[in-house]
Amino acid sequence: MTTNFQLLHARATTQSLGASPIREVANAAMGRSDILPFWFGESDQPTAAFIRQAAKEALDRGETRYAENLGRPYLRHALSDYLSKLHGMEIGVDRLAICGSGVSAVMLAAQLLLEPGDRVVAITPLWPNLTEIPTILGARVTRFPLSVSNDRWSLDVERLLQTLTPDTRVLLLNSPNNPTGWSIDEAEIAPILAHCRKYGIWIICDDVYERLVYDLSVPSAPSFLRHYEPGDRIISVNSFSKAWSMTGWRMGWLVVPPELIADLSKLIEYNSSCVFDPVQQAGRIALSQGEAEVAALRVRLVETRSMLVGALQVIPEIEVPDAGGAMYVFFRIAGYEDSKALAHQLVEKVGLGLAPGIAFGTEASSWLRWCHATTQERLQEGVERLRLFLSR
Structure with missing residues (x-):
């Protein structure tokens, strides 16, 4: 036997990936009973019982075989009905694919479009998986940071258009945004879309938080989907995780131009093949019967954000810009520049688990x-622990 004594290693690009600072902080504290954890992006409520029941019944029927790559027809039709009603325009089954989580949808969209060396402009800070x-x-990822203007997260559209040069392949945006909660204004969509049409730039929209907007008078956040015309280079990726409290179910979807659906089907086959039938049945029920659950979550998020922001704003050292949606408060404390070190200290000193901003980018x-x-x-207990930490 010939032995090769070279060190074993992954390819260079994989080695260069950064580990998640959120996981680093959380892993250091998991198992401690005194921790108040607010670091992960999910509701503390379980998936609604009637959604869980749909999956149980599918299991009892023995629905455990392979499904279609693009998802079961019953789920794609339910999704088409849901999206068409939500956005006030026909979004047909010929544009829809079901996949195994929102992050898988992002990977599939990227695999559809990107070659090595392509330029991607991402609006940041941003959930690290997206970049x-x-x-x-x-x-190659170019980061375009949001800014705080008039105590609110905002996007400099004019400067963004200057950054979207003709050699850009993809604009990547998440609205409402994780972590800031920034949500694009309806008036900002048209100039961005016109510019991307002019230069043939694709737009990948991470719409996972589109239902979780704090303005309860509107059904969802402004969306590029509502401006779609045949020939547009718009892909929307989404998930059942947030609006229906189904984070552990791992099911998402993509809305793509119909010209891409055959190639997308091939990519799903080579990535994961299909989604488990009981999960698809749960998704069908969530779409068709879960609107009350979404509405209740939205009301709850408005109330909890108002309470948390109000409590933080009375602490002199804290800055809390306003935002339009998602489920996060993104803030900073004067005098603390290293968010990872601060997050570790909060865990160690007062048992408060928060996500460090550095996880979402250096900005x-x-x-x-x-x-x-x-x-x-x-x-409220978390705020008291933060006060205790700052008083020391």
């Missing part, structure tokens, strides 16, 4: 993310 996936595929290195999809009582 690391293009990197895995060999693309957020001094910020912290607090998920408020929980009870006001838990949030």
